[in-house]
Amino acid sequence: MALSLKSVLRSGRNAVSVLQRQSFHRSAPAAVQVTVRDALNQAMDEELERDDRVFLLGEEVAQYDGAYKVSRGLWKKYGDKRIIDTPISEMGFTGIAVGAAMAGLRPICEFMTFNFSMQAIDQVINSAAKTYYMSAGLQAVPIVFRGPNGASAGVAAQHSQCFAAWYAHCPGLKVVSPWSSEDAKGLLKAAIRDDNPVVFLENELLYGVPFEMSDESQSKDFVIPIGKAKIERQGTHVTLVSHSRFVGHCLDAAAVLAKEGIECEVINLRTIRPMDVESIEASVMKTNHLVTVEGGWPQFGVGAEICARIMEGPAFNYLDAPATRVTGVDIPMPYAKILEDNSLPQIKDIIFSVKKTLNIA
Amino acid sequence: MQNMLTIITNALYRITGRNVGAQTVSELLIGLSEYVSVTFPAVPDLARTQRLPPKPPPTPTSPPVVAASTSTALLVKMPAEPLARAAASRSFANFTPQMTFDIKKCDLHGLEEGPPVKAELTREQGLQYYRTMQTVRRMELKADQLYKQKIIRGFCHLYDGQEACAVGIEAAINPTDHLITAYRAHAYTYTRGVPVKEILTELTGRKGGVSKGKGGSMHMYAPHFYGGNGIVGAQVPLGAGIALACQYQGNNQLCVTLYGDGAANQGQIFEAFNMAALWKLPCIFICENNKYGMGTPVERASASRDYYKRGDYIPGIRVDGMDVLCVREAVKFAADHCRAGKGPVVLELETYRYHGHSMSDPGVSYRTREEIQEVRLKNDPISVLKGRMLDNNMASAEELKEMDMAIRKEVEEAALFATSDAEPPLDDLCNNIFKSDTALEVRGTNPWPKLTSVS
Numbered sequence A: 001m002a003l004s005l006k007s008v009l010r011s012g013r014n015a016v017s018v019l020q021r022q023s024f025h026r027s028a029p030a031a032v033q034v035t036v037r038d039a040l041n042q043a044m045d046e047e048l049e050r051d052d053r054v055f056l057l058g059e060e061v062a063q064y065d066g067a068y069k070v071s072r073g074l075w076k077k078y079g080d081k082r083i084i085d086t087p088i089s090e091m092g093f094t095g096i097a098v099g100a101a102m103a104g105l106r107p108i109c110e111f112m113t114f115n116f117s118m119q120a121i122d123q124v125i126n127s128a129a130k131t132y133y134m135s136a137g138l139q140a141v142p143i144v145f146r147g148p149n150g151a152s153a154g155v156a157a158q159h160s161q162c163f164a165a166w167y168a169h170c171p172g173l174k175v176v177s178p179w180s181s182e183d184a185k186g187l188l189k190a191a192i193r194d195d196n197p198v199v200f201l202e203n204e205l206l207y208g209v210p211f212e213m214s215d216e217s218q219s220k221d222f223v224i225p226i227g228k229a230k231i232e233r234q235g236t237h238v239t240l241v242s243h244s245r246f247v248g249h250c251l252d253a254a255a256v257l258a259k260e261g262i263e264c265e266v267i268n269l270r271t272i273r274p275m276d277v278e279s280i281e282a283s284v285m286k287t288n289h290l291v292t293v294e295g296g297w298p299q300f301g302v303g304a305e306i307c308a309r310i311m312e313g314p315a316f317n318y319l320d321a322p323a324t325r326v327t328g329v330d331i332p333m334p335y336a337k338i339l340e341d342n343s344l345p346q347i348k349d350i351i352f353s354v355k356k357t358l359n360i361a
Numbered sequence B: 001m002q003n004m005l006t007i008i009t010n011a012l013y014r015i016t017g018r019n020v021g022a023q024t025v026s027e028l029l030i031g032l033s034e035y036v037s038v039t040f041p042a043v044p045d046l047a048r049t050q051r052l053p054p055k056p057p058p059t060p061t062s063p064p065v066v067a068a069s070t071s072t073a074l075l076v077k078m079p080a081e082p083l084a085r086a087a088a089s090r091s092f093a094n095f096t097p098q099m100t101f102d103i104k105k106c107d108l109h110g111l112e113e114g115p116p117v118k119a120e121l122t123r124e125q126g127l128q129y130y131r132t133m134q135t136v137r138r139m140e141l142k143a144d145q146l147y148k149q150k151i152i153r154g155f156c157h158l159y160d161g162q163e164a165c166a167v168g169i170e171a172a173i174n175p176t177d178h179l180i181t182a183y184r185a186h187a188y189t190y191t192r193g194v195p196v197k198e199i200l201t202e203l204t205g206r207k208g209g210v211s212k213g214k215g216g217s218m219h220m221y222a223p224h225f226y227g228g229n230g231i232v233g234a235q236v237p238l239g240a241g242i243a244l245a246c247q248y249q250g251n252n253q254l255c256v257t258l259y260g261d262g263a264a265n266q267g268q269i270f271e272a273f274n275m276a277a278l279w280k281l282p283c284i285f286i287c288e289n290n291k292y293g294m295g296t297p298v299e300r301a302s303a304s305r306d307y308y309k310r311g312d313y314i315p316g317i318r319v320d321g322m323d324v325l326c327v328r329e330a331v332k333f334a335a336d337h338c339r340a341g342k343g344p345v346v347l348e349l350e351t352y353r354y355h356g357h358s359m360s361d362p363g364v365s366y367r368t369r370e371e372i373q374e375v376r377l378k379n380d381p382i383s384v385l386k387g388r389m390l391d392n393n394m395a396s397a398e399e400l401k402e403m404d405m406a407i408r409k410e411v412e413e414a415a416l417f418a419t420s421d422a423e424p425p426l427d428d429l430c431n432n433i434f435k436s437d438t439a440l441e442v443r444g445t446n447p448w449p450k451l452t453s454v455s
Helices: A004-011 A015-023 A036-050 A074-082 A088-103 A114-129 A164-169 A181-193 A244-260 A277-287 A300-311 A313-316 A337-341 A347-356 B002-016 B024-033 B042-049 B083-088 B124-147 B163-174 B186-191 B196-201 B233-248 B265-281 B324-339 B369-379 B379-393 B396-420
Strands: A031-034 A054-058 A083-085 A106-110 A146-149 A174-176 A198-204 A208-214 A231-232 A238-242 A264-268 A271-273 A290-292 A325-326 B098-102 B107-109 B118-122 B179-182 B257-262 B283-289 B314-321 B345-350 B440-441 B451-452
Touching: A015 A244, A031 A181, A031 B196, A031 B440, A036 A074, A036 A181, A036 A325, A054 A074, A054 A088, A054 B042, A083 A198, A088 A114, A088 B233, A088 B265, A114 B118, A114 B233, A146 B396, A164 A174, A164 A198, A164 A271, A164 A300, A181 A198, A181 A208, A198 B024, A238 A277, A238 A347, A238 B163, A244 A264, A244 A290, A244 A347, A244 B002, A264 A277, A277 A290, A277 A300, A277 A313, A290 A347, A300 A325, A300 B283, A325 A347, B002 B265, B118 B124, B118 B324, B124 B163, B124 B186, B124 B196, B124 B379, B124 B396, B163 B186, B163 B283, B163 B324, B163 B379, B179 B233, B186 B196, B196 B396, B233 B257, B233 B283, B265 B283, B283 B324, B314 B324, B324 B345, B324 B379, B345 B451
Parallel strands: A054 A083, A054 A106, A106 A146, A146 A198, A174 A198, A238 A264, A238 A290, A290 A325, B179 B257, B257 B283, B283 B345, B314 B345
Antiparallel strands: A031 A208, A174 A271, A231 A264, B098 B118, B107 B314, B440 B451
């Protein structure tokens, strides 16, 4: 597949060198374009193969190939024992998954969307997250809860909530939010191999998006460590911190701002909890300005936590302006396209916020 | 005689706050022995000099309850013999090694045949069940005492009265099977292998507790025992999941999943029933129906009080939960069913708790003292077993008394340790958040202290 200029620019590489490479028809590096969906599928396939104790359960994951086709082909390959279709009983099957994890298996529990995880949230928090602590280390719960999180397209209020802040609030959980295909694959493999409960927040709108994946990421042992952020784009004037889909929005905004001479450093959090505050601090100490970008609601959200942590740490003294949060609008998600589009951060909102933070007209 | 016992027991209760629960003169004397020195200097002499054959039981005045297979003697419930006579019949060679008892027939749902109506009991088993039930009883009463002294705090849900359930279940399953229950969990923590000392020390919140003081009453764990769960009903899907793991791993193990009459109305239980039946999980769902969900009697909580039928398409059995043999036989039957791959079974154990819901509930605002006393006198699980053993010469009152004293001593020593052990060190505050290699930084109450979590 041809490399799209947009995806190359997003990766932060200099446009000129890319164009030069293309026009001289040098043999392209052995990187491939993989959609997030396929990356997730590969991750699960490899981990199912590697460890007999790993299994997947959820609604429509087996014979339907997954509600969003993320588990396509897995049931055919691994059968009923490893890929289990459940009835529509979130609280029940989540409890079953947690119990199976307690008794020695390594389940992947899929929520068709994280909105439905609210039905089962007691099992995630009280049965999974807290148990290792309550048992003083006697009882581990090696489980992954995964599924699409946040806004989709036209699915309205009950199907569009972002749960990053809710789950990240709780000790005992790890909360991961990938953006690119490499993120998705490496972090899902890491989550499955982790002996702790991991909430893995995907995004439906990203499933079909292709990203370049490096050679390294095609290895069956490629894992991305949980708890480390990634600098997607180097910059000097302002730090943009984001997670999931809005990392792409930040990179797009950075490309536009670069034309005006404003160089944004874009940080992809990758993990919400435990948060890599050190990377943010190091960046803020370099750029002196901070803008957080997320799809979730503003109050008590991921951006709020970042701001609080920056205030409590060494980077505060390096801020030349108060930090700015760019978030979803503080309303239930409406249906009509024009309303929905204006309920979430758009690239123009990020550009506007950066300029306000930098006190540029 | 019974009236005298009741009067003295009640008087003792009012004076001391301690429920001696005396059914027999022996128990009353044991209960009194804390306050007065009660000794029987004559007894050892008798044991040495008089080796008389056991006296035949008196002619029955009420219809016989059970029939014995090996002897023609009729078994009648009667107060234990005075110590002197018991001592005289103390000759190990003369003890009945094994008896078959008639047990109550169970109500069945979706089953053609049920558990047997006869149960075999060997002397060793009888002594073991007695010892375990008595240990649980004394441990719970000790917890009651410590709670009233404010040495135990927070939640404390006591199990006395229900001992036959925990002991009967454990007698019917293997140590390699799995068990999960709700918050009234101290007895199961014990039957699943945690010593009394570690249980009491967890209740007092010290570092020697089974959960190092991190969990408390409702969060104690052991291999193949998954607690201790505080959220009503949540343990039921967990138990079905443990059963799934057994099936997945093909290890012929099963999971006993307990819940109460109050929890029986939780939706997630029906979700678990559905999946367990669909996938034929080796799960024995057991409802311990002690007639009250906190302060609400079953009549006010459940449209259907046939908890053994609540599984609908799942076979169900209603069991006399005050009879350890009945419980054992029913659970054995259910275990065979599960291990044969036939899927789950729902058991309802009809039982009773003497204490209120928890230590903050006196337990008499929603039921009468007379009701509690009646169960104590007529149906106490320990007394039922004891009566069977003594009446059939499977044990002597004296050896049971010695056992009682040994258990009492064990529980006292455990309590002494529990009250004197050190509290968990503050360094341990943040540990065991994650199972991992690397240390994790944890935020304290303010930004400055750098707390770390290791595991």
